Amino acid sequence: MAGRADEGPRTPVPYRGTWAEELLDQLRPGARDPRRLVAWLARTVDATVCLRGGDGSLLAGEPITLDDPLVADVVTGRISAAALQDAGRHVRLVAIRHPGQPQPQNASTGVLAVVRRAPFDRDAAEIVTHTAGVVELLLRERALTAAGHRLRRATADLRLAILQLLMxxxxxxxxxxxxxxxxxxxxxxxxxxxxxxxxxxxxxxxxxxxxxxxxxxxxxxxxxxxxxxxxxxxxxxxxxxxxxxxxxxxxxxxxxxxxxxxxxxxxxxxxxxxxxxxxxxxxxxxxxxYAERTHPERLMDPAVLHAWSADVLRPLDTLPHHTRAELLATTRLGLQFTAVNAAKVLGVSRNTVRARMDRVEALLGTDFADLTVRAVAHLALNTQAAHALAPADGAAPGAPAVRLDGRLAGLLAGPALGTWAHDLLGRLDQDGRDLRGTLRAWIAAGGNAERAAQDLGVHAQTVREHVRGAEPVLEHRLLTAGTDLYEVVLAHLAAGDLAAPVLGRANQGPSDAPVHG
Structure with missing residues (x-):
């Protein structure tokens, strides 16, 4: 029979300890778990207990066969609680409301069902009622915690999106x-x-x-x-x-x-x-x-440098503005970092980054597997970005790309840049090992230690150790892509230790340095 409390005789039930204290104990920070609370209720009133969601899913406890129409009345809010006796079972249903999901007014999002063989005395009924209130608190806390996590994730994603736009x-x-x-x-x-x-x-x-x-x-x-x-x-x-x-x-x-x-x-x-x-x-x-230091581009004639960078990037001038900007920004990041990390920073796939860089390679008629090409392209892109150069006027569609060894040779021939390059690389001569020769061979091999080792007749591990040993001497990072590495490459070009790159140089093999994604 629904709607009437079946209290039974006032026979004392041997509840262990003080049930109110035990119930409050369920609210301790380390004990706030609806499943733990349902298990406690089952032990305390010697019953089978089930906590069901509004959709019928089992949230905690054991599955119980219940009167579906009666459960529906509780879930929809027609009644807030029910008690009945069915086939020797004494059943209590209590509506559970928590903000886990939207629901109509007065409707619940869960049902606490308690089934036992003995009738519910007044103490047992009171325990069930108070436990239902604690269950609501725990579910509310869980829902609010989940909402807080979602909010933190959303704001973290928003901050990342802002950084990606700045990048x-x-x-x-x-x-x-x-x-x-x-x-x-x-x-x-x-x-x-x-x-x-x-x-x-x-x-x-x-x-x-x-x-x-x-x-x-x-x-x-x-x-x-x-x-x-x-x-x-x-x-x-x-x-x-x-x-x-x-x-x-x-x-x-x-x-x-x-x-x-x-x-x-x-x-x-x-x-x-x-x-x-x-x-x-x-x-x-x-x-x-970051220590302010003399950068090679500051030692070049600004007018010549700007004109040269515009010439190098001229093949991109015929593209729509947004496409050109997208390709330039992606390539700058792809050269500064790896293609994989650039993709993560931009929030796109690495295949997208590589496809954009491949398109720039094709337009420039070059190959970014060559470290000298990467260094020179990095210089041109950064010059363009720093001075916000507009596309050169009068650029003819299909105009041939400028040879990177053309006007670049004039840029690299300046006495100030030559002095800087010799001073920087001269630091390596103080080491008993041939760091300078190893580094030169490593750069010429595209950052591939195995290929450089074959050219030098040494072990690949020796090449890696020498390159790593050159980092603190030069105060430049060499084993990761970026400005430091490209400055050292430019120093080799300015000092004449390496030849200026030529457009279209073929890829000589894979590199084990993280400079191409």
Whole structure:
């Protein structure tokens, strides 16, 4: 019979301990589990207990055959509780409401069913009623926690999307996306980029602490390419001091920072932060800021450099503006990082990155497997990006590409650049090993240690050790793609240790250096 409480005789039930205290104990932080609570209820009232969702799914307990129309009345909110006796069973149904999913007014999203052979006395009925309330609390907490996780994931994805827009120089769209949740965050023309390196298992906590420390005044992103990295884009000049405190508290964490750059140069600033991070690994305080140094492009005639970069990129000028911008931005990132990591940063597939770079290769009539070609293309692309060069006027459709060994030879012949190159590479001569010869052969082999070893008549591991040993001497990273590597390649070209590249050079084989995806 539904709707009437079947209390039975007032025979004391041997409940263990004080049931109210035990029920409250289920709310302890480490014990908040509906399944654990349902199991406790089953033991306490000596019954079979089932917690069902509004759709009939089993949330906790054991499956129980129930009167479906009666359960439907409870779920739809026609009644909030029911008690009945059926075939020797005493059954109690209590509606459970929690915000896990939308429901009509008064409807429930679950049913707590309790079945036992003995009648429900007053104590047992009271235990069931109070337990139902605790179940609602636990389910509500679970739903709110899940909603919080979804919100955090959504905001993390939004921060990544903003970073991806900055990486391709779309500052207008980045500001528009950021304005909704973080007003004023990107209301600036410049910012610094910082990169933390930590143990992967510590990264989420580190990112949360960065968010708390910057208080919405910086863009904090879990790096999509490196599991242990957290990227911070901070317009605030004083952010560095606060970020350093997070490193001091963690022995296995390092911090690299960039120079202040325009927002449109976020990708370049990120590269600077990565370079500084390599230095931070050997720094006593585990932090480093990118050291301003003489870059080869600053030693070249600006007018000649700009004209040369425009000529090199002229084959792309006939493309629609958005296509040209997309190809240039993708290629810059593909040369700065690997194709795989560039894809993660851009939020596209690696095949998309490679297809875009292949198209640029075809338009330029060159091959990015050649390290000298990559270095020269990197120089042209960065010159174009830094000075926002417009497509050259009067570019004829199908105009032949400029030979990279043409006007480039004049750029590389300047006395200031030659002095810089000889000074930089001359550091290698102080080492007892032939680091300079090994590095030259390694670059000529496209960064392939095995091929360089064959040319030198040594073991491939010797080549790798020499290249690795040259990094601290030159203060440049060589085993990963990016500005550091390409500057050293340009130094070899300017010093005459390597010949200037020619368009269309064939690929001589795979490289084991991560410079082509």
């Amino acid at each position: 391709v120089e779309d500052t207008v769209a980045a500001r528009r996306v950021a304005a909704g949740l973080w007003p004023g965050l990107l209301d600036t023309d410049t910012a610094r980029v910082y990169v933390f390196e930590s143990l992967p298992e510590d990264r989420d906590r580190l990112a949360d602490e960065c968010l708390d420390l910057t208080d919405g005044q910086a863009l904090v992103v879990r790096c999509p390419a490196m599991d242990g990295h957290v990227i911070v884009v901070s317009p605030t000049p004083t952010a560095q001091d606060g970020l350093r405190t997070l490193v001091r508290e963690r022995p296995a964490t390092y911090l690299g920072g960039s120079l202040r750059q325009s927002l449109a140069q976020t990708a370049g600033a990120y590269g600077q932060a990565i370079s500084a991070l390599a230095v931070a690994r050997f720094s006593p305080d585990h932090t480093a800021v």
